Amino acid sequence: MINKVTSGLTWKILSVIRFYRNISIKKKMFLILYIQILIPLIFIGYFSFKTSENLIVEKSKSYSNELLSLVELRLQDTINNLNIISQDLSNDEGIYSALLNYDGNGINKLQDYEVRSHIINAFQQIIPTRTEVSAMCIVTNTVRVIEYDRSSLESDIKSVVLQNYTEIQQLARKAGGSTVWFFDADENAYLVKMIYNKDNYKEMGLSVAQIDKACFEAALGGPESELMMNLTIISPEGTIIYCRNYDSFNKYAEAIQETPNGINGKDKIFIASRTLNDLRWRIATYIPLKQLYVDVEGLRTSMILICLVAILLLSIVSFFVSFDMIKPINQLVNAMKGMNIDKISSSYIEIDRNDELGFLQKTFNTMTKEMDHLVNWIYREQLTRKEAEIKALQSQINPHFLFNTLESINWMAQLNNVPEISDTVSDLSTLLDISIGRDDRLITIEEEFIYIDKYISLLKRRFEDKITLIKEVDPQVLYVKIPRLLIQPLIENAVYHGVENNRGKGIITLVANIKDGLITIEVIDNGTGISSEELAKLNNEMNLDNNTYFKSLSSKKNKSIGIENVNRRIKLFYGENYGLKIESKVYIYTKVSVTLPVQIHNTKEGYYVQGSNN
The missing domain is CATH 3.30.450 (Beta-Lactamase)
Structure with a gap:
């Protein structure tokens, strides 16, 4: 039970601390100022009220005792005189x-x-x-x-x-x-x-x-005070010998019996009484606390008004103090929120003070200048690095492609020894021109598909009718520009890793369309397919971010050229959210999907260059 109570108390304390940490500095300042002023004010008011209340009670006790002593003397004199009457009568x-x-x-x-x-x-x-x-x-x-x-x-x-x-x-x-x-x-x-x-x-x-x-009545005197107005004399048997206010006495009779002297909290009255020595008559008087504390109530009202005025003045002072301190802090916060790579230089703050907040503003401006310098330097460094990485990737594609094409020519020369070799060489020349690149760094998808047709034409001279290319293309896609040789390596991959080993006729389907601002290009073959383990491994590698991928290249024994390089080029050019996705079922099909944005935002730096003019 004790542990539960301790845990609950600890949780409440942590909740209060968490709440305090999460509120704004402006609210913290208001809270601290209110605590520093109001709590002492409340304590002072409370203890002043209680002290005044106790003083009034003590003075009331002293006054009532003096009053009852005087009443007792008068009453005793009256009783003595009445006894004399009885004595005179009997004597x-x-x-x-x-x-x-x-x-x-x-x-x-x-x-x-x-x-x-x-x-x-x-x-x-x-x-x-x-x-x-x-x-x-x-x-x-x-x-x-x-x-x-x-x-x-x-x-x-x-x-x-x-x-x-x-x-x-x-x-x-x-x-x-x-x-x-x-x-x-x-x-x-x-x-x-x-x-x-x-x-x-x-x-x-x-x-x-x-x-x-x-x-x-004549002996005890007139009702000079509230205590005298409520004066009552009671016999030991409870008989009311004398009472000045029967209605009030009947209301508090039970309380007077329960509390001979002091405050009765139940009925909220102050009671004082004395007992005559011989007759044991009880002389009692009382006064409601509301009347007794009328001066204290006035004091309490004054204290409440003082607290309200103090709160008002405190709020005004706190507002101006917090405004003077929070304004520069908000300037810093807004400048930090609005800071990004493109707007670092515009995040400077105008300084109009020399205190600690002014020092923070000066330090922030100095930091902003340094960040602007560092970001520009790192940005240029990253551009250079990406351009070098892209060129390195593309340089891997060219030797591989040339090797496969020359191998096709060699087969045709050995088997046929016919004039088709000139056509093959012509197609090869066109593809080499594409690979090297001369003028435009971006080409339309229509041009990319023309190069794919040339490539398939070369392959048909080797495989004859074993390979068929089917295109299902939305005409709107043809006019969108993309980097060179983005789709052709996927066709090449479908041939050599898919349909080449297929005993039947190899069919490669090229699908391209636009939906929701995205271009989707799919290369589907009916080749041998990919096992689920290998497929999962490939897709995991496709989803690696660029930094992780390039770091892992040094430790990879078998470096893939086709699909991985195309995937990296897409991520480097369009961003980490784009790339390739592979689906496959063994001996049924393999589908490679490319997702690209329709709008391309060109930059001043040509880090996506396909080739070089030099």
């Missing part, structure tokens, strides 16, 4: 005396009325001075509730106490004479305190005061 002499004299049987209505009157009078003295209290009541041991409401004599406090009496009584007993808070189903707040007999410390009743939550 009131009128209430204590009324509870002390109350027998609880409910038979003496006069006594019951007097107790109620004493307690109501005590309430009327306490409540007007305590705006935090909405309603108050005393609960006797017989669960008789004597209540008083600020707005009316009838209040909901009685129903609440009766519905939750057992729970309220347990809370009061557990507090052991201290005040305790109770919250009903509607989250109304009540201060509860057990009243004991001062002599025997027996329970005499309960004092219950309903607290107006508006007192918390």
Whole structure:
């Protein structure tokens, strides 16, 4: 697995390197400049953003802690004042005396009325001075509730106490004479305190005061900041004692429970809270990160704008710098692309600078001059070499041809001793004139075929009717010029290597036509043919380029004269793409095909000369 990962990583790195090497220098310069400027800029912007973000969080923590400390002090003062109200209520002499004299049987209505009157009078003295209290009541041991409401004599406090009496009584007993808070189903707040007999410390009743939550608002102060606007007080049981923004709190209630302090990434809010020591009330506040980071967002926007402006300026500067550096490089590249043998001298570059690129241009111009000199020298040398090679090839054909012709005359003289010898000598004279060449270095195919007719005429004097020449020639071919003696050696080869050894009548077919701008000339005989191994060897030699062929001549023991020399002459004159192709089947036929271009581009140098005038 590790090897696969390493191989994949290596392949990706190599791909990036390959991509970088293949792009243009202009793109490389843009890429490097962007990397040098943008990457540091992005890193600086990113770390500035993160640093600002962290600073804001730290400052928010510090500010929220100070704010919650102040809120805690105010809240504690408010709770202490409310506890004093409960203490005053339970220590009131009128209430204590009324509870002390109350027998609880409910038979003496006069006594019951007097107790109620004493307690109501005590309430009327306490409540007007305590705006935090909405309603108050005393609960006797017989669960008789004597209540008083600020707005009316009838209040909901009685129903609440009766519905939750057992729970309220347990809370009061557990507090052991201290005040305790109770919250009903509607989250109304009540201060509860057990009243004991001062002599025997027996329970005499309960004092219950309903607290107006508006007192918390007055105590905690107004919403001076976003944190104060979201201030919430929660009891240990999860009851909302006080909340300034219920809609927002309900949205983030779960997050506030999950994250007492810090950032909740799920809901994207910052939360701070403190807990009152005695009551374990939790004072919590929060602010969405979007509001907390509003300044950071402005910084990020500024950084993005700075990056965009930097990219724009960088692009402008890069364009001018790259244009100044790429222009001379492109001049060099275009000059190199346009350079060829015929246009070396026209590849010079105008120099208008003295830096390293100017030095390259000067060096290129110097190199161009040297190349122009060398190419011209080598070109003339190659022309001379080819002309010498062609003359050497043609000089090989002439002795061979003369030898065969003289042999034919000798046979005729010995066998016949007749006047036909003069005709033979006449034909021979014509062929010798062709071989030597006098005026035109190129002749038409029609003239070449006339020479072939003369040659066949000579051969018929030897072989009589054993040899027949059939010509299938497109008339358009006759007016195309080719080098001398290009086809005649192929006829000669067909006679001596094909039909001469054939017991039957030898037929040589000469086919010539034009198709798709190419001349195709085929010499076909019905002789003995060539074996597949020898045929493959011959065709391989036909396909050799000129340099390889001439190098191999020194190592060849049996140097062929006819077909190979014609093939070399064609390649030297027309190019490496042209030449001979041989097809054969043993005892059936042999076909030699010549392919030549119709248009011949003559040059000033006559390196294809058939003969010499000297």
